[in-house]
Each structure stands twice: as structure tokens, then as C-alpha cells.
Amino acid sequence: MNLKTKDLNLIMIYLNGWEEESRKDPGGKVFRAWKNYPFDVLNELERENMIRQYPKSLIVTKEGKTKAEGLMHQYLKV
Secondary structure, X not given: OOHHHHHHHHHHHHHOOEEEEOOOOOOOXXXXXXXXXXXXXXXXXXXXXXXXXXXXXXXXXXXXXXXHHHHHHHHHOO
């Protein structure tokens, strides 16, 4: 898989996500996004511990948020 494809999908997941209350950890927060991305990209990001997949949505891990923010600086100069 092309590294840029994976990086840009992680950025898009991050930009389209939102923070909400955790269902498993009362009082905790999670960063969630809908699962509208190529499955091979999602599977690779999950193997790298950037996301956790659920049936219709996904959670961006702390590592994933940190990486996405860094990639935004790298690619988008934000």
C-alpha cells in the first residue's frame, strides 16, 4: 500500500471525527469517526494501532491522533 494513501486517509479520518463520551469508560472521552474508507487502509491502520474498528464507526487511538496531527503539519502545513 502506498504510504501517502494511508497517511492521507488517517488525516481525513481525523478531520471528519469528533470527540464524545466513552461508552466503556464513564467520564472518559474517545475520538470517533464513521467508517467510510477503504477496508485495506482501515485494516492497516488498525494493525499499526492508529484506530480500533467497530461495525459502523471507528475510534482513533491516542497514537493515531498524534500521528494525524503530525501528518497535517507535514502535508498541509497547518
